[in-house]
Amino acid sequence: MGWRTALDDWLDSERAQVPLWSPVAFGLGITLYFMLPWESQRLAAVVAALGVAGAGTIVRGSAGRMLVWGGVLVALGIGIAAWRSADVALPVLRDRFEGEINGTVEAVEIRSGRGQVRFQLDPDDPGLPPHVRISLKANVPAGLVPGANVTVRAMLLPPAGPSFPGGYDFARREWFDQLGATGYPLGPTVITRKAPPPAGVEAWLDDLRARLTVRIETVVGGDAGAISAAFVTGDQGGISTATNLAMRYSGMAHLLSISGVHIAIVVGGTMWITRALLALSPWIALRWPLKAISAGAAAVAGIGYTILAGAQVPTVRSCIGTVIVLLGVIMGREALSLRLLAGGGFVIMAVRPEALLGPSFQLKFAAVTGLVALFNSRLGRWLSAPRQNAGWVSRTLQHLAGLLVTGVIAEALLSATALFHFNQTGAYGVFANLLAIPWTSFIVMPLLVLALLLDPLGIAAPAWWALGKSMDALIALAVWVAGWPGSVVRVGLMPITAYALLVGGGLWLFIWQGRARWLGAVPVVIGAVMALTSHPPDLLVSADGHHVAVLLDAYDDEGPRLALLRDRTGDYLRDVWGGVTASTADAAIADLPNADCTVDACVARVGTGRSAIRLLATLSKDRIGQPKFGPACASADIVVSDRRLPAWCNPHWLKLDRTALETSGAVAIWLAGRRVETVGELTGDHPWMPQPRVWRPRAGGASGAGRALRAGRPAEAAPNPDEPTY
Structure with a gap:
């Protein structure tokens, strides 16, 4: 067969690249485990x-060998993810709990920038999960440290699912963090027994981090001190919300978390200093392998920095990748290649498969993979080729071109991932980072190291002052860039299909080396078009039915707007829903021209043309009699309530009351085509949020022309028709 021979010949020509698809197949299996909601589908x-x-x-x-190994690795990825999910299983709170809790403090996180302290507790009550987290905003008692025993009356809630279908799943993250509940105090937190004196290396490191954080924040002050402390210990709690937003909107947010940039600065600086000091001795320079020795010293420095910073997952990933590169330098191999990246990614996914779904993992590997592929290409080799005989102007232009191209490539890859996870990205990140990364590498970090070295000697005041000024300049750059017109690119809910096409096409472009690699541009273009043209949901309903949002058709100079059912909708939900709809949540359903609202309920006409529907949503906890509520239900297309509604409440299309929402979770609705997505359908029977039976809309007879949809409900949860809860 001619096609089979041609395929084998092509794969043979790409033989060196074929193994790079191994982590891709393994990652595909992990993704299938998390994305397929039902166990039968995963099997x-x-x-x-x-x-x-x-x-x-x-x-x-x-081709046959590739199919064999690809199939085995996909199956292995599904199995590893399933094993990991079962291995971390601990009891999780299923219902709201209110009462007094006694227990031992396991960890404390100070978030001074948000005026909050969070502590993890091991309750004495065997009926509660073994690990819960409580957030304090005031009255933080002295002595709230790991090892202390406390008593607090608190409200505990089950781990929260996504705020919209396809959104960030806190319940999944807390499942793998083995956190069974989160909550807030209803009274003072009382220390019943002080923590014993810390002992061991880990306790010493925790104490050192805490003292360093306080020292840096105190001596430098403000957000400059908070970011400086974050560079050393990884504690971002002291950074204000305004500065966080400025860093995010300017595309510089990656500088706040200790990851590749910081590890590279520490490792590169250590390697350069070690080699320069050893080279001062001609005898050593001629007899010792300076490159290998300096690489070993850099590896030790990188590992030490990672441990000092708390060994958070992004930092550990960056450290592993850096150490692999340094080992390649020591052994005389290519310092950075796609094979090393593939090996590092495979190891991380095998140990922590859940990391694959996190934005941190995807952002890191997207950027690094793209840059390595770039410098393995003809363009990259031209940009990085040494030109000793060229003049300084030519060399400078070459370096500037290299910085610009790498910045554009990295920003494009990071932006695609950021738009999928966060629905927004900084438009001028390339420009901001061209200034911010060299400034951080050659000014901020050296001053920070110098200040820390001189501080025990009592002569660090000038270094601390210079560090504060340099950090103020970095923050000013972020604020300046974030304030430019159009600094934030916003895209509504990106379809998972679009993101899969972008990722798959990008991998095809980066891995293959021949002309066939350019076929990967086709799915990339299709995915980009799908992402940019997808329509966000017209209606969003929270998991408890308490909040509803309507995307308005009218656009003003500031872009689309989101109308909310309740004025007291929290900032978090406003931000999340505003992001997924690429709109500003600053309107109210009650103010719509076709709305009629009372203190008990709100009726509004939503949408335009043939897709318009009549929405009915309850507001108060007071009972509404059947003579009034029955006709309102009968004339509505969608009814939303945070209470259980009686059987005689029959809207034309959807009935989203407490009974339905308990199994459906949050709901997203597109009026065109009558499309409905629920968190429950996407989560299925995964252990972090098991659903006994997921609510789905079903076809039913309805008044009016044509077939309409009406909500079904689980038989075991059917309410009493006379239940006075409406």
Whole structure:
């Protein structure tokens, strides 16, 4: 067969690149485990993957071997993710709890920038999860440190699911963090027994981090001190919300978390200083392998910095990748290659498969993979080729071109990931980072190291002053860039299909080396078009039915707007829903021209043309009699309530009361095509949020022309028709 021979010949020509698809197949299996909601679907995926592997034994040749290993790795990825989910399993709170809690403090997180302290507690009550987290905003008692015993009357809530279908799943993160509940105090937190004196290396490190954080924040002051402390200990709690937003909108937010940039600065600086000092001795320079020795010293410095910073997951990932590169330098191998990245990614996914879904993992590997692929290409080799015979102007232009191209590539890859996860990205990140990264590398970090070295000697005041001024300049740059017109690019809810096409096409472009690599541009373009043209949900309903948002069709000079049911909707929900709809949540449903609202309920006409619907939402806890509420239900297309509604409340399309929402979770609705998505359908029976039976809209008879949809409900949760809860 001609096509099979041609395929084998092509794969043979790309033989060096084929192994790079191993972590991709492994990651695909992990993704399938998390994305497929039902266990039956996940088992079917395993069977299908093994079927592909079996088919590879029949096909044979290079294509057959690729099918065999690809199928096995996909099945292995699903299995590893399932094993990890079961391995971290601990009891999770399923219902709201209010009462007195006694327990031992396990960890304390001070978030001074938000005026908040969070502590993790191991309750004495065996009926509660073994690890819960409580947030304090005032009355923080002295002595609230790990090891102390406390008593607090608190409200504990089950781990919260996504605020909209496809959103960030806090319940999943807390499941893998083995956190069973979160809550807030209803009274003072009382220390019943002080913590014993800390002992051991870990306790010493925790104490050192805490003292360093306080020292740096105190001596430098303000946000400059908070960011300086974050560079050393990883504690970002002292950074104000305004500065956080400025860093995010300017594309400089990656500087706040200790990751690749900081590790590279520490490792690169250590390697350069070590080599320069050793080279001062001609005898050593001629006899010792300076490059390998300096790489070893840099590896030790990177590991030490990672431990000092608390060994957070992003820092550890960056450290692992850096150490792999340094090992390549020591062994005389290529310092940075796609093979090293593939190996590092495979190890991380095998140990922590849940990390694959996090934005930190995706942002890091997207940027680094793209840059390595760039400098392995013809353009990259031209940009990095040494030109000893060229003049200084030519060399300077070459370096500037290299910085610009790498900045554009990195920003494009980071922006795609940021738009999927956060629905927004900084438009001028390339420009901001061209200034911010060199400033941080050559000014801020050296001053910070110098100040820390001189501080024990009592002569660090000038260094601290210079550090504060340099950090103020970095913050001023972020504020300046964030204030430019159009500094924030916002995109509504990106379809998972669009993101998959972007990722798949990008990997095809980066991994293959021949002309066939350019076929990857096709899915990238299709994914980009889908992402930019997708319509956000017209209606959003919270998981408790207490909050509703309507995307307005009218656009003003400031862009689309989101009308909310309640004025007291929290800032977090406003931000999340505003992001997923790429709008500003500053309007009210009650103020719409076609709305009629009382203290008990609100009726509004939503949408335009043939897709317009009539929305009915309850507001108060007071009972509304059937003579009034019955006709309102009958004339509504969608009814939303945070209470259980009686059986005689029959809207034309959807009935989203407490009974339905308990299993559906948050709901997103598109009026065109009558499309409905729920958190429950996307989560399925995963252990972090098991659903006994997921609510789905079903077809039913309805008044009016044509078939309409009406909400179904789980039979076991059907309310009493006479239940006075409406």
